[in-house]
């Protein structure tokens with residue numbers, strides 16, 4: 001536990017933060033020492049008063065008041081300096097935790113709710129902060145105060161009966177407290193976990209708000225969120241009950257011990273073996289010992305709860321990031337388009353269900369390969385493997401003869417740009433979303449990328465132009481507009497391999513054709529992999545591969561595939577027919593090409 005504490009807190013602090021923390025700690029220790037000695041001054045005051053020495057009594061009482069005040073003032077003063085250390089520590093921890101969460105493999109993110117992940121980080125940071133607070137404001141003063149009080153009590157000739165009761169009290173109190181904490185731990189963990197789950201359910205509902213509204217499932221979702229928080233609430237109620245019972249037991253022990261010691265002290269005074277000052281000393285020090293013992297108990301609870309709160313964050317931080325899983329370090333030599341070679345690629349998201357069964361493909365540098373095939377045949381999976389989002393089970397992917405597993409992920413991803421099927425934009429302006437690919441892009445490059453992607457028309461039409469805020473995940477834009485932003489972003493990246501995964505599927509035929517010719521004009525500077533359903537969009541590709549159930553079943557140029565008379569030819573003719581009839585029938589079919597286009601099932 002101490003090692004965990006040191007690694008989590010001390011090692012996480014910068015040298016300047018450590019120096020400040022040591023300074024704060026020494027002030028806290030000084031305050032505790034003064035507080036430990038203060039009752040001595042009071043005792044002296046009482047004794048001088050009973051002896052009729054008023055001036056000396058006044059000096060002693062004033063000293064007592066000054067010591068008590070000073071120790072409190074020190075504590076207040078240190079909280080200012082401590083605040084800066086603690087905030088710096090929290091800020092660094094948040095940054096590190098989120099950076100690590102972001103670096104976790106794609107598959108891990110798909111398994112978790114973002115809200116739950118955020119809650120894990122918040123809980124973890126809160127936990128470390130609680131432990132830091134406890135260490136500085138409880139553990140340290142405890143050691144100093146108990147040391148001072150112990151020394152005073154031993155030197156003040158307190159009757160052994162009273163010391164014996166005090167010792168018994170401290171031991172019993174500690175034991176009951178310890179057992180209490182162990183008993184509470186499980187229910188605390190359950191409650192904290194239930195809270196994180198509830199947070200996950202709630203944030204999931206917010207992210208899916210559109211679906212909730214469209215299916216009028218508000219009441220259902222509210223019920224679900226309510227249920228999740230109710231489970232959290234019940235777990236906290238149970239935990240609070242255990243804490244309260246333990247607290248009552250501890251109060252009883254304290255009252256019994258204090259009463260016994262004061263009665264014993266009163267007996268000593270009555271028998272003339274103890275001065276009234278001594279009686280005051282016993283009362284003051286019993287309280288003084290009880291204070292730190294109680295605070296130590298609270299600290300133990302804080303530390304145990306802190307460790308429980310941080311447990312999930314520690315687990316998260318121990319999970320290997322995707323760079324650890326992809327240890328390649330090489331960079332890709334040269335510039336311009338790369339040659340892509342895929343050899344006998346096998347992959348399954350789940351070992352029980354293989355998705356790709358030995359894919360072999362090649363695209364010479366600067367050429368375009370189109371992959372077509374029915375839904376679920378594994379086309380996007382191929383794209384995800386090319387960007388290193390997953391690792392193949394076997395087989396190799398090479399860029400310019402270099403296996404991508406030898407490349408660092410950063411090198412791989414700066415060479416490859418993807419326009420994914422579902423575009424997710426940042427909740428920011430259009431400009432910020434496009435230059436995300438290249439933050440220092442010159443204006444001319446941005447405008448050129450916008451032109452190629454057919455985005456310029458949209459920017460001109462929007463009242464706020466490039467400064468238009470696109471909304472959460474880009475939901476203020478239409479599907480086709482989002483796709484154009486994604487294409488501009490990918491073009492601005494100036495990749496050496498461009499992957500277009502159904503990148504123009506939400507666009508009308510005319511815009512699609514315009515973007516396609518602009519992309520084709522720029523195509524010689526980049527190797528392109530196009531994934532598409534509409535065959536008209538891929539007829540100019542240098543090669544077309546037809547995929548079915550994770551296998552390539554046909555390959556060749558458009559003309560070769562037509563001559564072959566297989567799956568591709570059948571679908572081509574079917575789609576042609578619909579296109580011709582829609583031309584004859586007007587614009588409606590052209591505006592919704594995917595709806596009326598025959599697919600692999602119908603061909």
Ligand code: ATP
Pocket residue numbers: 110349350355373374375376377378379380381382421
């Ligand atoms: P579409 O044309 O509909 O986009 P596709 O050919 O691109 O389909 P993929 O997205 O590659 O298909 O999916 C191939 C198979 O892998 C599908 O059966 C899908 O259910 C499965 N799959 C995709 N992503 C995951 C994932 N993260 N975990 C488990 N299975 C997945």
